[in-house]
Amino acid sequence: GESVGLHLPTLSVQEGDNSIINCAYSNSASDYFIWYKQESGKGPQFIIDIRSNMDKRQGQRVTVLLNKTVKHLSLQIAATQPGDSAVYFCAENSGGSNYKLTFGKGTLLTVNP
Amino acid sequence: DVKVTQSSRYLVKRTGEKVFLECVQDMDHENMFWYRQDPGLGLRLIYFSYDVKMKEKGDIPEGYSVSREKKERFSLILESASTNQTSMYLCASTFVGGGANVLTFGAGSRLTVL
Numbered sequence: 316g317e318s319v320g321l322h323l324p325t326l327s328v329q330e331g332d333n334s335i336i337n338c339a340y341s342n343s344a345s346d347y348f349i350w351y352k353q354e355s356g357k358g359p360q361f362i363i364d365i366r367s368n369m370d371k372r373q374g375q376r377v378t379v380l381l382n383k384t385v386k387h388l389s390l391q392i393a394a395t396q397p398g399d400s401a402v403y404f405c406a407e408n409s410g411g412s413n414y415k416l417t418f419g420k421g422t423l424l425t426v427n428p
Numbered sequence: 429d430v431k432v433t434q435s436s437r438y439l440v441k442r443t444g445e446k447v448f449l450e451c452v453q454d455m456d457h458e459n460m461f462w463y464r465q466d467p468g469l470g471l472r473l474i475y476f477s478y479d480v481k482m483k484e485k486g487d488i489p490e491g492y493s494v495s496r497e498k499k500e501r502f503s504l505i506l507e508s509a510s511t512n513q514t515s516m517y518l519c520a521s522t523f524v525g526g527g528a529n530v531l532t533f534g535a536g537s538r539l540t541v542l
Contacts, residue, residue, distance in 0.1 A: 323467055323468055356535065356536075357536075358432070358518055358534050358535050359531075361530065361531070404470060406471075415486070416471075416473075416531075418472070419470055420470045
């Protein structure tokens, strides 16, 4: 999972396995959370979001879980594919402007064929 | 699809040089942003603009300035580049009323300051 420091956390999985990427957020007042995916040589792309009044949200092959008690967010990717290999960032919006996000450090997901 | 284009993918500059990073979006978005991305530090907001000629400081504005003379173009300026500004710079845009989930990012400009 993501953590403070200069080294990017990494997760290596086999193709077809489920992946879980974790994120600890910092502000208990945050009311909106987003996961972004960044492939090599590209900018981040939106994957899924969740508001603080929910604890789970599902998309296509992805699920985001929110545990406000421990300020923890996770992204689950089902049946991970080689195309899922990327850096994944969580971001939190602690209120006010919808655009001033605090991003996590990122987790590098590598999918082995 | 919204397109955010950063004109320079790779730049190498010398300490003390003035550097311009250009960003253009083609979907008439009001809001534009400059982020800096460093390994292990994630994305950090430098400046953002919510209208032509309007700007607000982000979390790390020191050493940077911005210019928004036209709605589609947002420039990041390093008045006197320093080695600690070696980084990946990401531009993003979104429309008013769009949430943070609709930030569209450019591909990035990797700047090396020698």
